[in-house]
Amino acid sequence: MAFQIKQKGPVYDVCIVGSGAGGGMAAKILSEAGLKIALLEAGPKYDPANPEQMTQLKWPYESPRRGASTTRPFGDFDAAYGGWEIEGEPYTTKQGTKFDWFRSRMVGGRTNHWGRISLRFSPRDFKHKSYDGLGDDWPIEYEEVAPFYDRVDKMIGVFGTKEGMPNEPDGFFLPPPKPRLHELIIKKAGSNLGIPVIPARMSMLTRSVNKDRSPCFYCAQCGRGCAVYADFSSSSVLVNPAVKSGHVDLYDNAMAREVLTNSEGKATGVAYVDKIDLEEYRVMARVIVLAASAGETARLLLNSRSSRYPNGLANASGIVGKYLHDSTGSSRAAFLPQLMDRKRYNEDGVGGMHMYIPWWGDNKKLDFARGYHMEFGGGLRMPSYGFVNAIESMNGKYPGRDGQMKPAGGYGTGLKDDYRRFYGATIGFAGRGESIAREDNYCEIDPNVVDKWGIPVLRFNYTWSDHEIKQAKHMQDTFEQLIHEMGGVPLGNKPGPETMYGLENPGRIIHEVGTTRMGNDPKKSVLNKYSQAHDVKNLFVVDGGSFVSQADKNPTWTILALSMRASEYIMSELKKQNI
Structure with a gap:
């Protein structure tokens, strides 16, 4: 039915789905290279400095409910448009298991309200199987990611101290606040x-790193979004500069339904539902980058079925959705x-x-x-x-x-x-x-349930x-x-x-990863070491889905580093005309 869908915009160089840590970084890096980008986000625009959206420094009595209750999972003033339950967007569980799936529908996604604990994975975190025999090793080593961690530190800013601890690699730190x-x-x-x-080690600025962001003034309300951009949110630190470059067209309230492909099996664009006019559109591009979150990206791939890809796009291995794990x-x-x-x-x-x-x-x-x-x-x-x-x-x-x-x-x-x-x-x-990544923890498409946009929803199976x-x-x-x-x-x-x-329910910590894991063997993984799909060379995944294992750290800093790495690989492959 792709030929019936209305097309939006020109044929872009890259279409990115999701504007959180991975999508925001990809948009910034690729737009700086002069590529023409379409950035799709399932929620509205968001800027914590916008007076109509700003909640920083407000008192509880300024809430419409005067602090008595909340319509948001972390409080009325928290910068999270979404939650574990969203009206009209259900998900289901299987065999009596539990999984709580958090979705944040807004530009910047979950980076607007996260704790900003910004930890690198250690060398051992990439090779746990070699140490304890459980799970699998990543196809990359710390030394390959370290230069990108360094650049993320300097670009975004993270405070901390050099400790020389093997499990906590040191980076480029701003001065930490006093205890x-x-x-x-x-x-x-x-x-x-x-x-x-x-x-x-957290990504709030204790001193300036560029002219567009001011240092933290210590109001302790980072979860509300920062009006002076002192903390890291993809919306203010990555997406806003990318859009201002003139190379990014932002499509907000765009609920992605399917990755489109041609007769050769190549990805050609993304079909989405406009949540405002309820019409279906498509955005066409030479390269597709998925960064919608581990769960949402798996859902999108599994719903992208065709005669060539009957089990979903990039899923010849049958691994899409499997090895789901949360902190x-x-x-x-x-x-x-x-x-x-x-x-x-x-x-x-x-x-x-x-x-x-x-x-x-x-x-x-x-x-x-x-x-x-x-x-x-x-x-x-x-x-x-x-x-x-x-x-x-x-x-x-x-x-x-x-x-x-x-x-x-x-x-x-x-x-x-x-x-x-x-x-x-x-x-x-x-x-x-850290939990152990297991194949029997997974998400799949529920054959009987769709959301209010008519898109089949995810069904989870997960046990500790x-x-x-x-x-x-x-x-x-x-x-x-x-x-x-x-x-x-x-x-x-x-x-x-x-x-x-x-022990909290799986998903409750909001660190789910692993549904489109990378690996060297196309029969046991979805992506290669550069976050590129084995089956579809012009398709990349730069959210937490690529993770082989989680580590005992928050995933955001690694998502950012791997997205930067994948984005530069995309530019290299485009120049070589390999994709």
């Missing part, structure tokens, strides 16, 4: 336990009595942690194969009455100002006094770890293995050790085996 008080307490406890606590996550909170009655001062800082715990263990001595890092929060944030669980942990009583134990509860002056006493005295820990469950147990045991060492009171009951030690 907050609770972070210093955690660092002291970690030192006593032999657990490293080091400055975080593990488990968390715990605590109350620190020594932080009661704190002196008040501005402790906002960047939107997130100033320090973190990288993986320090030796998995050969443990009963699970892969590591995790630990994130933490606390301090003098927006005040809340958050010590009820701590009171319950002290048998319903807590120390009053006179040193005597007093009963929980109250109102009026006593309640206000309690607010002030407990303000800033709670902390939270979150573990984020014993490695992930035992890793979560180790997280919880470590949380308890640190809390005890700090003299804290754990909040609530410690998660046990009945909840897989608090």
Whole structure:
């Protein structure tokens, strides 16, 4: 039916689907080379400096719901247009398994509201099978990616310190912000336990890197999008400059349905539904770059069926959608009595942690194969009455100002006094770890369900293995050790085996990768080492789908580096007329 679809624009050099980390980087690199680009995004335009979209520095009472609830998963003012559930865009699960799929429908995608934890993979992360025999090695090594990591560091900006840790490769760092008080307490406890606590590595500017972006002014609201572009979001740092170059046509509210091909099997364009006029269009291009997210790209390929590609485009191997995996996550909170009655001062800082715990263990001595890092929060944030669980942990009583134990509860002056006493005295820990990539964790097309645009939806099949469950147990045991060492009171009951030690549902950490993995063998992988489809030479994937394994790091910095690498390979191949 492709001949019936209305065509938009000229025949472009490159059509990119998705404007997040991978798509934004591809648009910037390719447009700087003078190529004519079509950039398709399923959501609206977004600019955190636009007064109509800006939510930075607003108070809860400025919400239409006055802070009582939210229409967004991370709060009314968060820069996330989407969520795990989107009206009219369902997904399903199979055989009673669970998977929570987060979609962000906006220019810049999920980079607008992510934690901006910007970690490189280590040399071992690319070759885990060689170490523990599980999963597969990547077809590339750290040394091949390192020059691109370096360039991403310098282009975007990341703060941190050089530590010389094999599992945490050093980069080009901006000065880190000073630790907050609770972070210093955690660092002291970690030192006593032999657990490293080091400055975080996050992509907020502590000093300028170019004239278009100002340094962070420490409002701690990075999740709302930054009006001065001090934090990294693809929308403000990559897409905006690419569009301003004049070489990029941005098609927003364009819901991609299918990659089009010709009789020779070559990709020729992308068919999409315009979410405003509900008409179907096509954009034609010499090269197609998919960066819609690991799940959405797999869906697009599996829905791109033809007589030549009956199992979906680039899927002769049958691997598209398989080896799906997400980071593990488990968390715990605590109350620190020594932080009661704190002196008040501005402790906002960047939107997130100033320090973190990288993986320090030796998995050969443990009963699970892969590591995790630990994130933490606390301090003098927006005040809340958050010590009820701590009171319950002290048998319903807590120390009053006179040193005597007093009963929980109250109102009026006593309640206000309690607010002030407990303000800033709670902390939270979150573990984020690596799961094993397995073929039996996958997404596929549901044969019976379509979204409101008439596009068949994904169906997920996903379970955690014993490695992930035992890793979560180790997280919880470590949380308890640190809390005890700090003299804290754990909040609530410690998660046990009945909840897989608090292990979050797959997909909940929003780090899903692996559905279009790269490899040297076309029978066991979808892409080659340059993110190019084995079956379709002018088709590339530059989102997390290309990952062979996740590592215990957030995937964004590696997505950016590999997209830059793939984009320069595309330019080289175009010059050689190979694609």
